[in-house]
């Protein structure tokens with residue numbers, strides 16, 4: 001059979017809880033599909049800071065680079081919030097994305113029929129939503145220079161960052177987005193702030209230039225403030241959205257709530273070569289950490305994306321997706337997606353139910 005090495009980065013807060021459940025899901029799926037996973041668990045984020053003094057130890061990055069795919073839980077927490085920038089868990093995550101060169105972050109948000117009632121939007125607005133945010137992940141204001149703290153001409157303290165994109169960075173994320181849209185419903189909406197920001201004016205110009213390579217994809221442009229509003233007004237108008245690092249961060253959290261919970265949304269971060277990074281879009285949820293309350297489905301679905309986009313194991317991915325839907329159809333819900341008449345379960349029990357569904361529910365396609 002096939003064998004893959006997966007680096008597991010449980011991280012902080014609910015990270016270890018959702019990763020431990022997801023590891024079992026991968027093992028069982030693998031055993032049914034003739035795939036063997038070799039897991040390498042490495043410290044990352046706050047856990048790595050406590051253990052080694054840095055948020056991304058060299059050994060963690062080199063192990064990740066040498067593996068076939070990387071699965072991350074979540075990082076961060078109150079304990080490290082006041083650390084200097086280079087000693088923050090979040091800095092470790094940015095170093096990991098940069099180190100793996102995973103510039104394209106795919107964040108799908110679809111309203112599952114089983115979860116229409118969990119959406120905070122009206123049924124007729126939420127039903128049938130199926131969109132994909134393509135977020136640029138290794139550029140923009142997250143990485144732009146100059147950045148830092150200093151003083152202005154009046155001697156006042158300042159903090160500053162720079163939104164900057166080079167042509168090659170926009171071109172490559174635009175191509176990923178056009179390819180993604182082409183495989184979906186053929187509609188791409190580029191979200192920017194080109195009415196104000198030079199970096200966005202340039203973004204729009206490059207996206208329009210790349211569009212000539214994809215005459216079959218319908219391209220539109222939208223300002224980010226309008227996009228934030230349109231997402232809750234009529235989310236069904238969107239198919240694929242492409243946007244910069246920070247707008248993609250914000251809009252994907254917003255999109256997650258349409259689907260019922262941030263605890264449902266997976267992501268795949270891909271580069272031109274090398275292993276992909278797969279992680280739920282949510283954070284370490286310190287408010288519910290250690291209480292077995294976390295929804296593990298975002299991480300389980302991230303494992304499905306790992307199989308599909310990271311390893312090309314589409315059948316195994318479909319097995320997991322089918323099992324998640326089956327588990328929801330049976331009425332099992334963690335607190336974040338719970339409503340009356342459903343069965344309230346914790347993180348572990350949700351995982352156990354997904355395992356049962358994987359064994360009994362075989363995808364039909």
Ligand code: NAD
Pocket residue numbers: 014073074075076077078090093262263264279280281282283284285286287288293294295296298336
């Ligand atoms: P968060 O996503 O951790 O939590 C926001 C809210 O959503 C909380 O009420 C939380 O309980 C809930 N939530 C999140 N995931 C859930 C799940 N799986 N099941 C049920 N409920 C869930 O965002 P935050 O509170 O702004 O950030 C907390 C920490 O996480 C910070 O240190 C932040 O920097 C970090 N963070 C890390 C990542 C990451 O690792 N990729 C992403 C976002 C935030």
Ligand code: IPM
Pocket residue numbers: 076090091093094249281
């Ligand atoms: C995310 C997170 C990260 C980001 C933080 C923790 C660095 O919010 O993965 O969405 O802003 O990209």
Ligand code: MN
Pocket residue numbers: 249250253281
């Ligand atoms: Mn985020």
